Amino acid sequence: MPELPEVQTVVNEIKKQKLVGEKIKDVEILVPSLVAPMDTAAFAKALKGRKITDLSRRAKYIVATLDDGNYFISHLRMSGHFVTIDAKEERGRFERARITFANGKALRYDDIRKFGRFNLVKDKEEILGKLGPEPLEKSFTPKLLFSLFPKDKKVKLCVKAWLLDQTNVAGLGNIYVDEALWLAKIHPERPAASITMREAEALRDAIQSVLKKGIANSGTSLGHTQGNFISADGKHGNNAETLNVFHRQGKPCPRCGAIIEKSVVAQRGTHICPNCQKK
Secondary structure (H helix, E strand, O other), X not given: OOOHHHHHHHHHHHHHOOOOOOEEEEEEEOOHHHOOOOOHHHHHHHXXXXXXXXXXXXOOEEEEEEOOOOEEEXXXXXXXXXXXXXXXXXXXXXXXXXXXXXXXXXXXXXXXXXXXXXXXXXXXXXXXXXOOOOOOOOOOOHHHXXXXXXXXXXXXXXXXXXXXXXXXXXXXXXXXXXXXXXXXXXXXXXXXHHOOHHHHHHHHHHHHHHHHHHHHOOOOOOOOOOOOOEOOOOOEOOHHHHOOOOOOOOOEOOOOOOEOEEEEEOOEEEXXXXXXXXX
C-alpha cells in the first residue's frame, strides 16, 4: 500500500505536470465501486468544468481543492496509482478512471485490485477529521508523540500496531514503521504504554528520517509489476535499495551484522534485528 512518501511523490509529480489550475474537460469512471455510494454519472458531472486550485497530501490521501469549494479526495489503497498521460492515449489494461484536462493532458487511474476510492465532499474533515498528526510537521515534537502514547500499563497494544493506526500518527504503514523502529532500536512488540520519553524522542527522529528519505528517493517500489508503487510520471520508486530491514530477512543488519528476522506482528509481516531491537 502506498504510504506517506509514495503519496507525497504522486502529489509532487502531478504538480510538475502543471495540472493545478487547469480546467477538467471530461471524467470517466469505469468501475462504479471507485466512487460508491455516489453515482458515477453524478460524480463525473460534478467534476466536469471545475479547476483544481490546490493539490496536497493528508496522511495517505491526495486532496484536490476545487474552484467551487468542494474537495476531490482520493485514496490509492493497495495498488492504485495515477499516471499523467496524453488525453488521446489508448485505454490501459488496468485503467479504472480517467480525468481529462483542457490542455490535452489526462490523469489515468490504474488499480489492479480495484480497492482505491474517490470521494467528493464539501467538508474535507468528513474524510480526514479522525486522522492523527502529520509526522513531518514542526508540531510533531517528541513531547507530542510521547503524550499520544497510552500511559495505562494495562494496555497491551504493541507499539507497531499503535503506529499503524492512522488516528494516532497519520501516513505510516508497514514499510516505514519497520524502518523507524529499527532506527530507534525499539522492538515492534513492545507495549505502546511502555515507551519512555527518551524512546519517543528517538522514535520521532527516526520516523521523520525514514519518511524524508523515502520522499527523496521517490517512494518505495518492492518490484516492477503492476501491483507495485508507480508514481505519476510512470516510474517506480528508488527507496527499496536503501531499506535497512524491510524485506531484508536473512541478510545481515547494516548496523551490527546480526541476521535480520521476519515474523508476524499486528497481523503484518515484520522485520527486525534481534540484536538491535531487544524486547
